[in-house]
Amino acid sequence: MSDRLLIDQVLAGNPTAVARAISRVERGGTIARDTIRAIFSHSGRAHIVGVTGAPGTGKSTLVNELAKEFRRRRGQVAIIAVDPSSPFTGGAILGDRLRMQDLTGTGIFIRSMATRGYLGGLAAAVADALVVLDAAGFDPIIVETVGAGQGEVDIAKNAHTTVVLEAPGFGDDIQAIKAGILEIADVLVVNKADREGANRTAAALEMNLSFNKDEGAQAWRPPVLKTIALKGEGVTAVADAIEKHRAFLGEHGLRESKERARIEDELVNVLQRELVARALDVATPQRIADLIERVASRELDVYSAAEQVLGKFDGRRPTKDAGQV
Amino acid sequence: MSDRLLIDQVLAGNPTAVARAISRVERGGTIARDTIRAIFSHSGRAHIVGVTGAPGTGKSTLVNELAKEFRRRRGQVAIIAVDPSSPFTGGAILGDRLRMQDLTGTGIFIRSMATRGYLGGLAAAVADALVVLDAAGFDPIIVETVGAGQGEVDIAKNAHTTVVLEAPGFGDDIQAIKAGILEIADVLVVNKADREGANRTAAALEMNLSFNKDEGAQAWRPPVLKTIALKGEGVTAVADAIEKHRAFLGEHGLRESKERARIEDELVNVLQRELVARALDVATPQRIADLIERVASRELDVYSAAEQVLGKFDGRRPTKDAGQV
Numbered sequence: 001m002s003d004r005l006l007i008d009q010v011l012a013g014n015p016t017a018v019a020r021a022i023s024r025v026e027r028g029g030t031i032a033r034d035t036i037r038a039i040f041s042h043s044g045r046a047h048i049v050g051v052t053g054a055p056g057t058g059k060s061t062l063v064n065e066l067a068k069e070f071r072r073r074r075g076q077v078a079i080i081a082v083d084p085s086s087p088f089t090g091g092a093i094l095g096d097r098l099r100m101q102d103l104t105g106t107g108i109f110i111r112s113m114a115t116r117g118y119l120g121g122l123a124a125a126v127a128d129a130l131v132v133l134d135a136a137g138f139d140p141i142i143v144e145t146v147g148a149g150q151g152e153v154d155i156a157k158n159a160h161t162t163v164v165l166e167a168p169g170f171g172d173d174i175q176a177i178k179a180g181i182l183e184i185a186d187v188l189v190v191n192k193a194d195r196e197g198a199n200r201t202a203a204a205l206e207m208n209l210s211f212n213k214d215e216g217a218q219a220w221r222p223p224v225l226k227t228i229a230l231k232g233e234g235v236t237a238v239a240d241a242i243e244k245h246r247a248f249l250g251e252h253g254l255r256e257s258k259e260r261a262r263i264e265d266e267l268v269n270v271l272q273r274e275l276v277a278r279a280l281d282v283a284t285p286q287r288i289a290d291l292i293e294r295v296a297s298r299e300l301d302v303y304s305a306a307e308q309v310l311g312k313f314d315g316r317r318p319t320k321d322a323g324q325v
Numbered sequence: 326m327s328d329r330l331l332i333d334q335v336l337a338g339n340p341t342a343v344a345r346a347i348s349r350v351e352r353g354g355t356i357a358r359d360t361i362r363a364i365f366s367h368s369g370r371a372h373i374v375g376v377t378g379a380p381g382t383g384k385s386t387l388v389n390e391l392a393k394e395f396r397r398r399r400g401q402v403a404i405i406a407v408d409p410s411s412p413f414t415g416g417a418i419l420g421d422r423l424r425m426q427d428l429t430g431t432g433i434f435i436r437s438m439a440t441r442g443y444l445g446g447l448a449a450a451v452a453d454a455l456v457v458l459d460a461a462g463f464d465p466i467i468v469e470t471v472g473a474g475q476g477e478v479d480i481a482k483n484a485h486t487t488v489v490l491e492a493p494g495f496g497d498d499i500q501a502i503k504a505g506i507l508e509i510a511d512v513l514v515v516n517k518a519d520r521e522g523a524n525r526t527a528a529a530l531e532m533n534l535s536f537n538k539d540e541g542a543q544a545w546r547p548p549v550l551k552t553i554a555l556k557g558e559g560v561t562a563v564a565d566a567i568e569k570h571r572a573f574l575g576e577h578g579l580r581e582s583k584e585r586a587r588i589e590d591e592l593v594n595v596l597q598r599e600l601v602a603r604a605l606d607v608a609t610p611q612r613i614a615d616l617i618e619r620v621a622s623r624e625l626d627v628y629s630a631a632e633q634v635l636g637k638f639d640g641r642r643p644t645k646d647a648g649q650v
Contacts, residue, residue, distance in 0.1 A: 033628045036626050036627075036628060037626050037628065037629065040623060040625075040626035041623045041624070042623075043623060044621075044623050054379065054380075055379075131626075256621065259621050260617055260618075260621055263617050263620045263621055263627065264613075264617055266627045267613075267616065267617065267620070267627055267630055267631060267634070268601055268605075270627050270628055270630075270631040271600075271601050271604050271605075271631050271634060271635070272597040272600070272601050274631055274635060275596075275597070275600035275601065275604060275635070276593055276596050276597050276600065279596050279600060280593075280596075288589075288592075291592065292585055292588050292589055292592065293585075295588045295592070296581065296584050296585055296588055298365060298366045298367075298368060298369050299366070300365075301361050301362050301365035301456075302361075302588065302591045302592055302595050303358045303361060303362065303595055304362065305592055305595075306592055306595040306596050306599055309592070309596060310596070310599060310600070
């Protein structure tokens with residue numbers, strides 16, 4: 001397929017073309033950049049919903065049900081499942097097949113992304129995949145993450161509405177509190193609500209909310225909802241809460257400010273990747289190896305080693321194109 | 326305290342000086358760099374043990390017991406508890422106080438580090454804190470993390486021996502498998518082994534190990550151990566396994582190769598931070614704001630915006646010192 005044809009088909013919402021374009025942006029480098037450039041002006045319409053929760057909370061089931069609910073309400077729905085499982089274990093792949101079967105024939109687009117193997121890092125790959133899905137007309141797009149660690153928080157930044165999922169009987173603690181992700185939650189869900197302790201978990205979340213959030217007149221107060229995703233119970237209420245939050249963001253001009261903050265982060269990320277690539281291009285591999293050796297022998301610290309790399313660096317790529325400048 | 330005196334006292338192993346030096350490296354920038362430079366040549370001796378596991382697995386209890394065991398066996402032991410809890414929730418701080426009480430009078434140094442608020446990122450702050458503790462003569466140093474997400478994996482890279490913790494009855498799944506951290510494990514521990522399902526969890530870990538690891542003649546096969554950390558049971562066996570792995574690394578020259586890989590990563594991280602700071606220095610805040618605006622309105626994509634920043638960038642800091650060059 002020619003580049004132009006691929007882009008046209010992405011913009012027409014063709015799932016095969018979308019899948020192929022995501023593979024391109026996952027590869028990083030020039031091919032990712034060119035793909036994004038060609039479609040970027042068509043993006044910016046989708047509502048991005050992050051769903052985050054520890055393994056075992058029933059996250060995939062809720063996300064599938066939520067996607068089906070939105071599919072009934074709106075047009076094209078997509079899921080990006082950020083799967084921290086290693087490619088080695090195989091478990092996730094099996095799980096994915098089961099999930100995908102559940103979505104077969106529903107017209108919902110689903111894509112798994114693993115936590116490693118991306119040149120520019122996972123967060124960048126997810127951000128670029130979101131641009132592809134957005135430009136292809138998917139709305140909402142649900143991004144599902146395990147929700148712990150900085151990398152996951154970086155991904156959550158892409159979302160306009162963040163749903164944090166808990167389940168009762170998960171040891172003594174509420175995972176979201178422990179993981180410090182409660183303050184990014186716009187909607188809180190206690191799934192597996194037919195299990196013992198569901199009310200206790202919901203109450204603990206409520207209590208922590210009132211502690212954490214200062215309630216300005218214009219503040220959004222995250223609702224705490226209960227679901228039994230396996231039976232589809234409570235899912236419409238979650239979809240309602242997401243729609244309500246979407247409207248709230250729009251009314252208060254908060255979507256725009258979220259967007260700007262996210263773009264600034266992305267800009268810094270792109271600068272990082274590009275600049276390091278250039279700096280390492282200037283230093284020869286032998287020179288880098290020497291510096292590492294000197295740090296390993298404690299002759300030099302890492303900061304001084306970095307300075308030695310930068311000493312020869314003038315910000316440009318000096319390599320192949322040097323003669324043409 | 327003068328800088329020189331502080332450094333001397335760090336090298337003498339004075340806990341107050343060590344705490345102060347860690348606060349300095351946490352601040353980032355010049356002060357962190359100068360501190361590291363002054364002590365770096367004294368580092369490189371400590372064995373760094375990473376302990377990673379989901380909230381609720383009893384990680385803190387095991388780490389405390391393990392620290393006490395090493396304290397009995399060797400000299401100075403330190404713990405860095407990487408705590409993803411938000412400063413807002415307060416829960417962690419309370420938990421920390423309880424932990425620290427448990428260690429009072431044991432001569433074990435403990436330091437909590439939160440997941441945000443570090444200029445250069447948490448992984449960098451932890452790496453620098455490890456240099457301080459190492460130079461101060463602590464050995465082993467235990468780094469405790471929740472173990473999910475890329476940020477946590479980055480921190481785990483600092484460890485010479487990684488202990489991955491599970492607990493039975495944690496929903497249907499093994500957390501480490503789901504989180505893809507099984508392949509970084511050198512020692513596997515099923516804690517709360519008096520609970521139902523402990524043997525099943527241990528067996529599942531064993532099975533996944535045999536799937537995942539190719540067993541060369543020289544390969545380390547991670548042992549699967551059971552503990553009841555609350556009662557101190559099984560902790561000596563974990564300490565033994567860590568010592569054995571330490572010896573294994575030494576015998577096969579693997580400590581050196583781990584070190585080199587880690588130094589290379591750190592070098593790239595330092596380059597990233599430094600270069601982005603320089604590039605953003607060149608562009609005026611107004612120029613950055615304009616670019617963000619143009620991306621927000623989809624007139625420009627992020628990659629093109631980054632190129633515009635870099636177009637004016639020659640790798641040097643042009644600001645205050647420009648006249649003196």
